[in-house]
Amino acid sequence: MTTTTEEKAPEKGDSFAATFLRNLWSANTVTVTVLSIVLALVIGAILMIVSDEDVRATFGYLTARPSDAFTSSWNLISTAYADLFKGAILDPAAISAWADGSGGWQAAITPLSETLTYAAPLVFTGLSVALAFRGGLFNIGGQGQAVIGCITAAVAGFAFPLPFVLHAVVALVAGLIGGMAWGFLPGLLKARTGAHEVIITIMLNYIAGLFLTWLIIQKGVQNADRSDAISKPVDASAQLASIGGPVRVNLGIVLAVLVTAGVAWLLNRSVFGFELRAVGANPAAAKTAGISVAKTYTLLMVVAGGLAGLGGATQVLGTAHALTPAVAGNIGFDGLLVALLGRNRPWGTLGAAILFGALRAGGNRMQSFSGISLELVTVVQAVIVVFIAAPALVKTIFHLRAARSARLGASMAKGW
Amino acid sequence: MSEVTEPARSGKPQMKTTEATAEDLAEATAPTRFWNRHRRLGVALVAIGVLAAVVFGSVARSATARFTLGVQNTGLALPIDGKVGAIVFGLITALCGGALLAGVARRWQGTLLGVGIVAFVLSFLCWQVAGQYMSLVDIANNTLVIALPLILGALAGVLGERSGVVNVAIEGQFLMGAFAAALVGTMASSVWAGLVSAALGGLLIAALLAVLAIRFLVDQVVVGIVLNLLALGITGFLYERLMQPDAASYNEPPRMPTWQVPGLSDIPVIGPVLFNSNFLVWLALILVVVVHFGLTRTRWGLRTRAVGEHPTAADTVGIRVRGLRYANVLVGGLIAGFGGAYFTLIGAGSFTKNMTSGAGFIALAALIFGRWTPLGALGAALFFGFAQNLPYALSTYNSSVPSQFLNMLPYVATIIAVAGLVGRVRAPAADGQPYAKS
DSSP: OOOOHHHHOOOTTOOHHHHHHHHHTBOOHHHHHHHHHHHHHHHHHHHHHHHOHHHHHHHHTTTTOHHHHHHHHHHHHHHHHHHHHHHHTOOHHHHHHHHTTSSOHHHHHHHHHHHHHHHHHHHHHHHHHHHHHHTTOOOTTHHHHHHHHHHHHHHHHHHSOOOTTHHHHHHHHHHHHHHHHHHHHHHHHHHHHOOOHHHHHHHHHHHHHHHHHHHTTSTTTBOTTOSSSOBOOOOGGGSOOEEETTEEEEHHHHHHHHHHHHHHHHHHHSHHHHHHHHHHHOHHHHHHTTOOHHHHHHHHHHHHHHHHHHHHHHIIIIIIOSOOTTTTTTHHHHHHHHHHHTTTOHHHHHHHHHHHHHHHHHHHHHHHHHOOOTHHHHHHHHHHHHHHHOHHHHHHHHTOBOOSSTTTTOOOOOOO | OTTTTHHHHHTOHHHHTTOOOHHHHHHHHGGGSSSOHHHHHHHHHHHHHHHIIIIIHHHSOSSEEEEESSSSSSSSEEEEEHHHHHHHHHHHHHHHHHHHHHOOOHHHHHHHHHHHHHHHHHHHHHHHHTTSEEEHHHHHHHHHHHHHHHHHHHHHHHHHHHTTOOOOTHHHHHHHHHHHHHHHHHHTTOHHHHHHHHHHHHHHHHHHHHIIIIISOOOHHHHHHHHHHHHHHHHHHHIIIIITTTHHHHSOOOOOOOEEOTTGGGSTTHHHHHSEEOHHHHHHHHHHHHHHHHHHHSHHHHHHHHHHHOHHHHHHTTOOHHHHHHHHHHHHHHHHHHHHHIIIIIISSSOOTTTTTTHHHHHHHHHHHTTTOHHHHHHHHHHHHHHHHHHHHHGGGTOSSOHHHHHTHHHHHHHHHHTTSSSOOOOOTTTTOOOOOO
């Protein structure tokens, strides 16, 4: 995920290998992240065994023939996780079919394409949460901002006839502005009245969701050919270009990488980034230094909302192509997990989003091939983040040495 | 709602004196301004009152609206002409606003605000019901049923947050409770076994929350959100693997029986609602009273509030801060688990994926709207239950108000409350701050 060069800096007189080994088993970000993922997969495996009727039956005569229980458990877990890998990264069968000419190249790159397709919106919502965190705000409203972004982007996508390229840009900007507006309100209330942004954004999430369910059954928005709750499709000119066929990956992921670079610049190189980090570290000191805390909070929530809105826009313009009550899925809350996993750093968030995209894409294959519910992915994702958020827990479980860098376990939000 | 919170608020003056926050200073200087909070509220009430009288009054049909005390359109009823009612109640709202604007004694302000809002709701109902009838028993009954998990969830939140642990995981506790109630209730074919295991399900999530937040000092809002997702994932996964293939042996829990108290259940409106009801309703109402008196009148309550406001001071006088926080969060988990049992043992009758659909967050809103007090939370939960029930109640009248907007009411009300437009909402000072002994 994130490189931790300062933790691996060799001391005088130590060989590189000695330093590396010493740091390998200490509670640095890389070790904790890897161990968290391993632990989460182990817990997922236990859930699979517990919930499988046949495997549970073999545990009934464990003392008589233990090999049965172990082979059946192993078979269950290995097929499931193999499917997870094949669905997320590469499928050896498709690769060999492509190599000997019996299959197309599309099938070979479909797993990676799916991973990146699921990752793209998460990058935006993750960046939204991460940026707000750095400024000392907890943006739980990514979901609502993404929903509003979906709505404005989709409406711009089917309401105005515009030429190619321009239309997509207009729709993306519409999503951006929609999210900004939905982020502005909690920012303003936080700055003016001190109302806690966590409460306000949770409430705004539900208001946005209810507004969406109302909007898509209105005349002029609902698809006239359908009786269920679905909007008109977004014009082809506004859709984000994709490779086509089974390869769904689209310009959304390219945009996501560009925006990550932009956010990294904003955070580390711009005046606003400096101000928001100062406010996040210590609002009172920032105020003394002449930074307007109220202005920073408001602007920060506007930017964070805009990022989440872009996430919604890529979702609806890239893959969904029409509004449904569940168009935004869970990208707002997943973005929260992604930001935590990425340690609130832009490039870390990008990596975390790709990991979550991979879990989701692999989970789809696991569900259809091994019959393991997609919910297992939710469990694995949540467990990873529990351990990431509680590095002391991982440290206790594995008896890790204390890391020299005290980056881990920094508390971010401050209650209500 | 504001007057019921008075006892609880008056119970902690000793804490307030210890910390002069910026907010207290703001309130101290407020009376010197002419446009203080009550004047602004008064303007708002006058505005919505006039709006109700003019808009509702003009569109309402001039036909009798009957508010019946029974379930049917027969028997005792309160008849009123729809048009007249809409205008009269709108004017009452405006009058209350006018009184606030003119400036009345402080102790009447809460009452006036309450009367004004109730009159506004009545004006709206007169417009909607004109020419037809609305059963008050049905309304009260459904309101209470919808509010039941909210009351229990908000109460769980009160316990945790008054001692300084933010509980965003109410949703997860509901889900785990609902799942455990369905699973164990079916397997033991006993509603009481289901109820007990629901409480244990809630306890499980609460224990994770407590350990991570108190022992490992993880950010409490983060833990709450993640635990919600964890509960959603685990219950969803086990639902698809166990319950869906074989509902008969895992997902058909017995329903909670309805008990009738002879004599008392004959009282109009209140009787059928409160005394022809189930165990969980009584449990919830008893718990509200118990927690209220516990918080305001007992040693445990004083200590809980001390720990929630100023843990260092509490520790100095020998209160075990972490122990008390553990106890409160765990008991809260049990209570939220009972709330989860509502969904499977009373509500839907079986478990489905994500069946709580955000009720935990409405409970959180009720907790905040009720200003972190048990009685306030009860009032807020009932108000939110009423608001959520309204779309169903109005659907028979071909209402022109979309149900989605009525469903937004709890959330909008909470934003207004938190933003300080209606009453000053202040969380316990140490809410959400882990306590590490130094």
